[in-house]
Amino acid sequence: MRSLSGEIPFILIGNKTDLSDERVIDRALIEQKARELGVRYFETSAKLNEGVNKAFEELSIQILNKYK
Helix, strand or coil: CCHHHHCCCEEECCHHHHHHHHCCCCCHHHHHHHHCCCCEEEECCCCCCEEEHHHHHHHHHHHHHCCC
């Protein structure tokens, strides 16, 4: 992915955790991919406002640290 984006900070976000009974991709598989990419992974629910702020805070910190 970084070959396409360069050194732009990014994270992985899984949304709709409020629909966990309909989950298609195993969380362990996603976390493994995040480790391979060297990025953090967050699960969120926009509907329930869970994890959204934390994900954006992490991305904001990464951006600020990159461009200090």
